[in-house]
């Protein structure tokens with residue numbers, strides 16, 4: 001077990017070292033505590049949710065490790081456990097298929113009463129809630145098309161789903177006296193080259209115009225649109241590409257969602273913050289890890305994550321972004337997978353907060369790019385881990401590898417019995 005005295009002593013030394021670079025570690029820990037990371041609910045059950053008789057999903061989840069959460073109680077239990085390992089501020093991110101209506105209700109007819117249990121759960125766990133309509137795994141999908149299907153009855157169904165999802169998200173926000181971010185992602189696209197791309201995009205504009213007609217108080221509902229480059233089965237054409245949604249969202253005063261797996265392999269979402277922040281009130285992040293493609297591997301503390309958090313700090317948007325995770329790996333213990341990503345995101349965030357950014361920026365302003373680079377490198381050698389341990393200790397979450405003992409117990413007690 002971690003020894004509290006050792007942590008306190010190491011922290012005192014680290015505090016001095018950071019002070020030398022003009023950084024206040026106590027404040028940094030507070031900032032981490034108040035900056036929320038939204039844990040996606042779908043890693044613990046492979047995006048199955050609780051709906052009866054689902055059709056084949058448009059999300060590609062690979063692996064068959066045992067112990068997936070099988071019902072609402074198990075999903076809630078796993079998420080609460082993962083949040084208890086996380087020293088940052090917390091939200092969870094729900095999909096419509098995780099609704100718990102009192103009597104079986106078709107997805108497009110749901111209302112906030114189907115989320116009462118989630119709202120109570122969120123209050124108990126001191127977490128906010130974000131929300132998503134689920135435009136997949138349903139008999140009303142027209143192959144890979146929903147809002148852009150040539151069939152009017154298909155489009156109408158999904159427009160209704162978009163409308164009721166917004167209403168639900170708004171009411172969740174209201175009931176929690178918080179903001180609920182509603183992300184809209186649809187898988188719509190085609191495997192091979194369309195003859196008429198404009199046709200599908202015009203249908204999408206029409207569907208979105210109808211779905212987003214109603215205005216809501218932004219205090220409780222923020223809408224975001226998530227584009228992507230390609231999907232499995234939609235390699236040649238995705239209706240809601242990044243450019244499309246960027247333009248649509250800007251024109252209609254909606255937010256934009258940047259998923260780190262949804263761009264060309266060397267294109268970084270971190271570079272976009274300083275470009276978009278002047279024009280968008282709301283930027284939602286889906287932090288994911290694409291390996292060779294949009295594979296949604298478990299988020300780890302790598303260069304991409306580091307550049308996301310560091311640039312958020314440097315562009316002064318860390319507190320303004322809506323930060324969420326989005327990945328699903330069914331080949332390992334799913335609770336480990338959720339916790340690894342949450343802790344990695346929190347750790348990278350704290351490291352970014354602790355960066356001596358003012359000093360590095362001052363070197364740049366002087367035109368001294370050599371010093372800028374040298375300082376950025378020195379910053380990497382500061383005793384970060386001592387501050388991270390202290391942040392965990394203060395937040396009452398396991399320090400260092402202590403969480404492994406805890407997750408092993410949790411696995412033995414619950415997961416291995418599923």
Ligand code: RNT
Nearest residue numbers: 042132185228259286326
């Ligand atoms: C899919 C998008 C989307 C989903 C979730 C389940 O490519 O990233 O965000 O992963 O809605």
Ligand code: ZN
Nearest residue numbers: 226259286326
């Ligand atoms: Zn995403």
